[in-house]
Amino acid sequence: MxxxxxxxxxxxxxxxxxxxxxxxxxxxxxxxxxxDTLIGNDVYSRKAEMLGEVKEIMLDMRTGRIAYAVLSFGGFIGMGDKLFAIPWEALTLDTMNKRFVLDVEKEQLERAPGFDKETWPDMANPEWAEGIRAYYGRPMYAA
Structure with a gap:
């Protein structure tokens, strides 16, 4: 959808x-x-490979910015999928195809730091945030 x-x-x-x-x-x-209209949108690679879908949008309550899109990837009908925090700036809205594009190869996403839906990381931890942003080549934004 x-x-x-x-x-x-x-x-x-x-x-x-x-x-x-x-x-x-x-x-x-x-x-x-x-x-609310963006949650559930598909995310594709630049090579038009399906990477997953946006499950949640995380707001930085200190700055008022969107910090991350939580991407679900892998698994089968919601079972066994892994979640990934993708810096919002790493996503591009493809208005022609009505989906997001993430400039990573599917293999790079498979190796990315992710988490289980039962064990979310402390996304407010600056060290964690720096590591995620570095993985996707996105610098920390000024607070």
């Missing part, structure tokens, strides 16, 4: 105010989007 199919408020529908961003005239998206 993609963000247009999860749009209970008509955020991505045509409007008379003109809109902004890549799809001008269709509401505020994609320059401004509802978090």
């Amino acid at each position: 993609n963000y247009e199919e999860r749009d209970p408020y008509g955020i991505y529908k045509a409007n008379t105010s003109g809109g902004i961003g890549l799809d001008a005239g269709k509401g505020p998206g994609p320059a401004l989007m509802g978090a």
Whole structure:
């Protein structure tokens, strides 16, 4: 399912105010989007390999920024999948295909630091955050 199919408020529908961003005239998206409509969106590699789906969006409550998208990868029908915290800046919204693109190879994601849904890491720990951001080549943002 993609963000247009999860749009209970008509955020991505045509409007008379003109809109902004890549799809001008269709509401505020994609320059401004509802978090609930992004959860469940597919994530693909640049080679169009399916990598998983966004399970959660993590907000940094100190800065008001989106810190991570939690990506589910692997497993079968929700069983045995591994979760990954992906720095938000590492994702690109593909408005043509209505999905996210992550610039990593599938093999790189398989080797990435991940976690089980029963054992979440301390994402507020600066050392953990620096390691994740370094893995995906994304610097820490200023607080």
